[in-house]
Amino acid sequence: MGSRRTSIFENGLIWxxxxxxxxxxxxxxxxxxxxxxxGLLAIIIxxxxxxxxxxxxxxxxxxxxxxxxxxxxxxxxxxxALLFAVxxxxxxxxxxxxxxxxxxxxxxxxxxxxxxVWPVVIGGLIIIWILVGIESLGKINTVAMAxxxxxxxxxxxxxxxxxxxxxVANDGLTFGAAVELAVAMPLSWLPLISDYTRExxxxxxxxxxxxxxxxxxxxxxxxxxxxISIFTGExxxxxxxxxxxxxxxxxxxxVFSTVTTTFLDAWSAGISSESLSKNINGKWIAVAATxxxxxxxxxxxxxxxxxxxxxxxxxxxxxxxxxxxxFFILHQDFSRKSVCIQNMLVWVVxxxxxxxxxxxxxxxxxxxxxxxxxxxLSVIVSLLFGKKNx
Numbered sequence: 001m002g003s004r005r006t007s008i009f010e011n012g013l014i015w016x017x018x019x020x021x022x023x024x025x026x027x028x029x030x031x032x033x034x035x036x037x038x039g040l041l042a043i044i045i046x047x048x049x050x051x052x053x054x055x056x057x058x059x060x061x062x063x064x065x066x067x068x069x070x071x072x073x074x075x076x077x078x079x080x081a082l083l084f085a086v087x088x089x090x091x092x093x094x095x096x097x098x099x100x101x102x103x104x105x106x107x108x109x110x111x112x113x114x115x116x117v118w119p120v121v122i123g124g125l126i127i128i129w130i131l132v133g134i135e136s137l138g139k140i141n142t143v144a145m146a147x148x149x150x151x152x153x154x155x156x157x158x159x160x161x162x163x164x165x166x167x168v169a170n171d172g173l174t175f176g177a178a179v180e181l182a183v184a185m186p187l188s189w190l191p192l193i194s195d196y197t198r199e200x201x202x203x204x205x206x207x208x209x210x211x212x213x214x215x216x217x218x219x220x221x222x223x224x225x226x227x228i229s230i231f232t233g234e235x236x237x238x239x240x241x242x243x244x245x246x247x248x249x250x251x252x253x254x255v256f257s258t259v260t261t262t263f264l265d266a267w268s269a270g271i272s273s274e275s276l277s278k279n280i281n282g283k284w285i286a287v288a289a290t291x292x293x294x295x296x297x298x299x300x301x302x303x304x305x306x307x308x309x310x311x312x313x314x315x316x317x318x319x320x321x322x323x324x325x326x327f328f329i330l331h332q333d334f335s336r337k338s339v340c341i342q343n344m345l346v347w348v349v350x351x352x353x354x355x356x357x358x359x360x361x362x363x364x365x366x367x368x369x370x371x372x373x374x375x376x377l378s379v380i381v382s383l384l385f386g387k388k389n390x
Contacts, residue, residue, distance in 0.1 A: 005201040012209045012210065013142060015210040016214070017145060020221065020257040020261065021258075027225060028221060029229045031229075035230075038175060042179045042181075045179050046179040046184075050182065050190075050215075051215040054189055056327075057191070058206075061193065061195070061203075062197035062198060065203075066194065069081060069275040071323065074327070076334065076340050078337070084319055085272050092265045093293060093296075095265040096293030097300070098308070099261055099265065100122050100293045101301075104119045105238075107254045109237075110247065122262075123291070123293060129260075130270075147256065151253045156224060176363050181306070184313055186218060189214070191316055192264060193210060195267070238250070241254075262293070266286045266290045269289040270282030270289065310366075314351050314358075315351065317366075318374045319347060325378035325382070329375070329379060330382050342382070345381075350377070353373050353374070
C-alpha cells in the first residue's frame with residue numbers, strides 16, 4: 001500500500017511495537033505455576049521455535065518482494081492461496097478485536113468510563129495510525145516507542161524490585177504446553193511479517209532485525225506477565241499500575257502498546273485482502289477491520305484466547321512448513337498454477353497432525369514436531385510426484 005522503502009531501524013521499531021503487548025503480558029501470567037526458572041526456560045525455548053519460523057516467513061517475503069499472502073501462492077497456487085488469505089483476514093480481525101478488548105479492559109481499570117468509550121478511543125487511534133500510513137509513521141513511531149520503552153522499564157522495576165515471591169497454585173500446565181503458549185505469539189505474526197520485510201531497503205537484514213527485536217521484547221512481556229503473578233500475587237496489570245502510582249503513565253502504556261500492536265493486525269488484514277482482488281483498497285479494509293474490532297470488543301467477552309492461539313497454530317504452522325520446504329529445499333514455485341493439490345493435501349495432513357499433537361505432551365510443544373512432520377512429508381510427496389512447476 002506504499003512505495004517508499006523502510007530502513008532496518010524502522011522495521012525494528014515496528015516489531016518493538018508489536019512485542020509490547022498486553023496480550024503477551026496476560027499470556028505470560030499463565031506460566032507462573034511452573035516457577036520462575038522453568039517458566040523462563042519455556043518462554044525462551046518457545047520463542048526460539050516461533051521466531052525461527054517467523055524469520056523464514058519474513059525472509060521469503062523480503063527476497064521475493066511479495067506480501068505474506070502473495071508468497072503463499074508460490075506453494076499453494078493463485079486460487080489455493082485464497083483459502084489462507086481468508087483465514088488470515090479472519091484471524092487478524094479476531095486479533096484486532098481481542099487487542100482492543102484487552103486494552104480497553106485494562107484502561108478501564110485505571111480510568112473507569114462507560115464500557116464503549118475505551119474501545120472507541122483505542123480503535124480511533126488505530127484508524128489514525130492506518131490513515132497516516134506505515135511509510136509516514138517514522139517520527140511518530142520513534143517517539144511512541146521511546147515512551148513505551150521507558151514506561152515498560154519502570155513497570156519491570158516495580159514488579160521485580162518491590163515484589164516478594166508468592167506461591168502460585170499449579171493449574172496443571174505442563175512444560176510442553178507452556179512452550180507451545182510461548183510459540184503461539186510469534187507464530188501468530190508469521191502470516192504478517194512479509195507485509196513489512198518486502199518494503200525494506202535491505203530485506204534480509206530487516207528480517208533479522210525484526211525477528212530479534214520482536215523475540216527479545218516478546219520474551220520480556222511474557223516475563224513481566226509471569227512476574228506479575230509470582231512476585232506481586234496480582235493478576236490485574238491495571239491494579240498494579242494504580243498501586244504503584246503510575247496513573248496516567250500506566251494508562252499511556254496500555255493505550256499506546258495496544259495501538260502500536262493492533263495497527264499491524266488491521267494493516268495486514270488490508271494487505272491480505274488485496275490478494276483477493278486487485279480492485280480492493282487495502283487501507284479501507286484495514287479501517288473496516290478496526291471498526292469490526294471495536295464492535296466486537298464492546299459486544300463480546302474475550303478473556304480466554306488459548307483456543308484461538310492453538311487454532312492459529314494448527315492453520316499456519318503446517319502452511320509455513322510447506323513454504324519452507326518449497327522455497328529452501330525443493331526450490332519450486334506453483335504461483336502460476338490455480339491450485340497445487342499435492343501441497344494442499346500435505347497441509348491438511350499437517351493440520352490434522354497438529355490437532356492430534358495437542359493431546360500429546362512433548363517437551364518442545366506441538367509446533368516443532370508438526371512442522372518437521374509436514375516438511376518431511378512435503379519433500380517425500382514432491383519426490384514421488386515430481387517437481388511440476390507451472
